[in-house]
Amino acid sequence: MKIINVKTNDSYNVYIERGILSETGKYVRKVSRAVRAAIISDSNVAPIYAERVEKSLRENGFETSLFVFEAGEERKRLSTVEQMYAHFFDNDMTRSDIVVALGGGVVGDMAGYAAASYLRGIDFVQIPTSLLAQVDSSVGGKTGVDLSVGKNLVGAFKQPKTVLIDPDTLDTLPQKFFNDGMGEVIKYGCIRSRTLFERLEKENAMDFIDDIIYECISIKSLVVEHDALDTGERAILNFGHTFGHALEKLYNYSGITHGEAVGLGAYLITKITEKKGITEAGSADRIYKLLKKYDMTTSTEFPIDDIVKATRGDKKSSGKGISFIFLRSIGDCFIYRIENSEVKGFFA
Numbered sequence: 001m002k003i004i005n006v007k008t009n010d011s012y013n014v015y016i017e018r019g020i021l022s023e024t025g026k027y028v029r030k031v032s033r034a035v036r037a038a039i040i041s042d043s044n045v046a047p048i049y050a051e052r053v054e055k056s057l058r059e060n061g062f063e064t065s066l067f068v069f070e071a072g073e074e075r076k077r078l079s080t081v082e083q084m085y086a087h088f089f090d091n092d093m094t095r096s097d098i099v100v101a102l103g104g105g106v107v108g109d110m111a112g113y114a115a116a117s118y119l120r121g122i123d124f125v126q127i128p129t130s131l132l133a134q135v136d137s138s139v140g141g142k143t144g145v146d147l148s149v150g151k152n153l154v155g156a157f158k159q160p161k162t163v164l165i166d167p168d169t170l171d172t173l174p175q176k177f178f179n180d181g182m183g184e185v186i187k188y189g190c191i192r193s194r195t196l197f198e199r200l201e202k203e204n205a206m207d208f209i210d211d212i213i214y215e216c217i218s219i220k221s222l223v224v225e226h227d228a229l230d231t232g233e234r235a236i237l238n239f240g241h242t243f244g245h246a247l248e249k250l251y252n253y254s255g256i257t258h259g260e261a262v263g264l265g266a267y268l269i270t271k272i273t274e275k276k277g278i279t280e281a282g283s284a285d286r287i288y289k290l291l292k293k294y295d296m297t298t299s300t301e302f303p304i305d306d307i308v309k310a311t312r313g314d315k316k317s318s319g320k321g322i323s324f325i326f327l328r329s330i331g332d333c334f335i336y337r338i339e340n341s342e343v344k345g346f347f348a
């Protein structure tokens with residue numbers, strides 16, 4: 001078993017262990033004296049995994065209930081959260097009870113937000129089942145929903161009481177979502193771990209996926225510990241994302257997945273900074289080869305001018321400028337702020 005302690009205000013453990021799903025109750029009991037546990041899951045994950053989780057919770061003295069919504073980002077809305085509130089109410093959830101998020105990032109973000117806001121906050125735990133959720137979204141305390149005008153615009157910071165990661169669940173994850181998660185994995189290698197990046201080059205991700213999860217979560221937890229509320233260093237997690245979000249916008253959020261957009265964004269920005277002499281020569285080519293190796297998009301029909309234009313209004317913009325993340329070399333990054341008036345010139 002691998003354990004990472006995340007030292008935010010209220011510190012918590014992330015456990016990585018094959019089969020841990022069947023021991024959910026034991027680990028939730030360590031952090032909660034709740035009577036009731038409400039499991040939140042989606043229509044793909046619940047049929048495969050909810051029973052095991054429910055059984056283990058019951059064996060450890062929890063009264064359980066299960067709320068399932070139809071899978072997909074389209075459901076990451078306040079209307080679904082409202083249904084969760086009704087479920088909590090109908091099942092007599094009190095402030096000392098606990099929410100169990102079982103699923104990918106959509107489940108985690110939404111169950112976390114419901115827990116953060118119901119009765120002004122009740123505890124929750126994360127059991128991430130997608131690669132993206134296991135390497136990224138389940139740790140760090142960002143929760144929320146989409147609005148029709150934009151993604152993740154409403155939310156709250158809410159750290160989980162614990163995170164249980166069972167890499168065995170990836171066996172049932174469709175390949176396209178696995179590749180999607182690889183976009184974030186490559187990002188972690190780029191910003192903080194040359195070793196991870198080199199292993200991704202030499203080996204096959206699935207052959208050392210437990211190590212990958214451990215490495216990514218270790219990096220994320222260190223960054224988050226220093227900057228829980230996302231006012232500084234946490235921005236480095238956004239490497240590849242400024243162009244990535246712009247690409248998602250240009251493709252109208254269909255036709256390119258988030259992870260693919262991030263991977264492509266990482267490659268494009270690095271190609272530019274390499275040309276400018278900011279990044280060690282050869283880095284962009286190495287990112288390109290990794291994207292190819294893991295079946296991700298490596299090109300776009302949109303010219304760089306359009307991508308730069310579409311970065312306007314990015315969430316990482318503040319005041320009159322925007323913070324980009326650049327690489328010095330693979331494994332080493334820094335924050336580079338560009339004023340709005342200079343963005344166009346910088347990328348000309």
Ligand SMILES: NC(=O)c1ccc[n+]([C@@H]2O[C@H](COP(=O)([O-])OP(=O)(O)OC[C@H]3O[C@@H](n4cnc5c(N)ncnc54)[C@H](O)[C@@H]3O)[C@@H](O)[C@H]2O)c1
Nearest residue numbers: 044071104105106107129130132133137142169172173177
């Ligand atoms: N909170 C954060 O810090 C953070 C960070 C990154 C992304 N996110 C959010 O995460 C979301 C994306 O996460 P995601 O890619 O996990 O999406 P998702 O939750 O929609 O999961 C992807 C698909 O895989 C299915 N699935 C998940 N686990 C499975 C399994 N083990 N077996 C079979 N099917 C499985 C889901 O039902 C879904 O169809 C986005 O909404 C994004 O905004 C949040």
Ligand SMILES: [Zn+2]
Nearest residue numbers: 184241258262
């Ligand atoms: Zn991302």
